[in-house]
Amino acid sequence: MFEKEEIFVDSEIGRLRRLIIHSPDGGIGKIVPGKFKEWLYDDTVHLTQMRKEYNSYIKILLWFLDPEKAKYVTQYEQDNPGNNDCYKPDNKNYFNSSKVLDSQYLLAQILQDEATRKRIISATCAWEGVSTLTEKKLERITDAHELAKTLISGTMKDSTGREIDFIFPPLPNFIFTRDIAITINDHLLLSNAHAPARERESLFARYIAQYLLFKDKEEKLIEISEPSNFFLLSEELQQRKKTSIEGGDVMMISPNHLLIGCSERTTASGINEVIHAIFEKKATGIEKISVIKIPKLRAIMHIDTIFTQVRKDTWVLFGRFSERLNKKRTRFDYYEKITHEDALGKDSNVEILRFEKKIYEDYSPEKNYQADISGKITGLESLLRNISIEDFQVNPDDVKIIYSADNIFPFDEREQWTDSCNVLALKNGVVIGYERNEKTSQSFIEHGFDVVDADALLEDFASGKKDPDKIENTLILLTASELSRARGGSHCMSLPLLRDKI
């Protein structure tokens, strides 16, 4: 089902051909208020509704990436009203696409091999610190799909088939597959999650990469770890210097250019390791890395919560971080200042550093490169404009920036919170966003985009009235009353493995 060769991403907007997602699993339905902070949620979620919303997302992806399977699920739903089995990776009626891949399905694939299965069970148990008895129980689950589901959701069935309590915590953030790894041309950078609640995700991502996606080409994996003497640092220093990087902070923006955010989740030390790892590997194709330092705040945990690319010449950006707008800002100044200090911190400044790879022939063979800082770029909006102009040869006057809720307070902040700036491009100019961000959608219209409701579009695809190949310059809107509570948009909910070259 899986051709390893087909892993290649050199932009955020080339036509999407294959990606990893993860359907909301039972673990999300077990979040309790006392664990919000630790498990990185801000609310409980109505799982049934969330799944409905997510299934529309899957169907849109299937129509664009794997139309035969889209027809299959459409037919299945028609024949079996109210039955969602075709979306469950552990069910025999699963749509089972080789283009839209569920991480749970991939985990189940590698769990079929006896040695790998043992290794993953013991690694997970050691990691979660569970008893030998529990480990034995896990070993007795012979069905790989059931085991994958258990390892992810953290709950297990007893001998009578009743679901018993947690054996370890759920992974409610696993739906945000963006964060677990990032495809950099034909390489894969594995994340080092910042929060303990996401570390088991990193573990599974690593095994899926090692034993399936990059089997026999492990040299294409980029991994980072703590520097060798890290364990000698004091606890406090370890906390500060933790080497973490999450995929939401990394964008493969153009064939030789990588963006990395320094944020609540991705630390300077993590970035330092990545720069070295990437420049050291000769074949990554990356020549320049722009580091975007944003305030460390929950509202903007990754750079993809404040901007994403829509088209070669178009971006959606949270205006609060535009140096151009900040100069002009007047209207709600006073009120804004007060709220800023709570929600966004005092500082809405973004700092940008660019590292360029320079080769020095006379260095030792292991280290013949140097990351040169070639001066600062004045701000985030300039950086984005610059990418359109330099990397995509867009005429400077043609670059368009769509701001969250047209930069009108307080809607800009509200819509940013529900991921107005976090869109996934299916191809150059066609992106998926959330219906609830109405003012941002209005801005898309004003910039010449069509805005369509996902469910209406699905009907038109099913009836043949519209053809995914002919859709251009469109924002597709998902209902996301529950999805957005998990604090991520379609960009976060996708790990692209294959895009057409840009």
Ligand SMILES: NC(=[NH2+])NCCC[C@H](N)C(=O)O
């Ligand atoms: N790439 C992203 N912006 N991911 C969003 C992750 C949201 C998730 N609840 C977390 O806090 O980790």
